Amino acid sequence: MRKLDNHIVIFIAAIFIITVLAGGCSRENNTKSSFSIEQFENAMKDKGYNFEIKDVRQDFLNATRKRMMIDNKAIDIYLFSNDKEMENEASHIDSGGCGYNNGSKAVNVSWVSFPHFYKRGSIIVQYIGDDEKIMSDLKDILSEQFAGYTPK
Known part of the structure; x- marks a missing residue:
């Protein structure tokens, strides 16, 4: 037994x-x-940023878009239902960050400054500009940019 x-x-x-x-x-x-906009906001606060989040209309990516305003600088945050949906949309952005083509919709953009695209979890973050601190902090929070201009 x-x-x-x-x-x-x-x-x-x-x-x-x-x-x-x-x-x-x-x-x-x-x-x-499950990296969320709330986690992104908290990470940006931890880096010392004061900002306002605004709703903005959808543009070339098929996602809900929010805009983080830091003084006069804008960071767009694209919210997807899940990471698979985000990865699918990210795959349609060209490596230079100036084109999008999903087979049925194609867009070419001339940005006012340098484009930078980052992704994590189910969000894509787009920063158009050349502020080195913002780019460094986005890299720390989200990892290397997956599309856009890379300074030499």
Whole structure:
């Protein structure tokens, strides 16, 4: 009888370990894809920025768009339902950040300054400008830009 009890204990422990490991993996994936506008705002506040968030109309990307105003500088934030949808839209932006083509819609843009596109989770962040602190902080928060002008 004691041998049977040991097998049951080992079986239950194995199920517990598998459950914990599987749960840990799914939480990691959810965290990676759940980076939100609120987290972006908090990260920008942590970097010392004071800003206002405004609703703006949708433009070339098929997403809800918000605008973060830092003094007279604008950062557009595109909100997608999930990271897969965001990645799909990001793939249509050319590497220079001046073109978008999804096969049925094509747009070429002449920006007033240098374009910079960043992505994380289910958001794309677009900054048009040359403020080195903003670009550095966006890189710290969101990772390397995936499209746009890269200073030499």
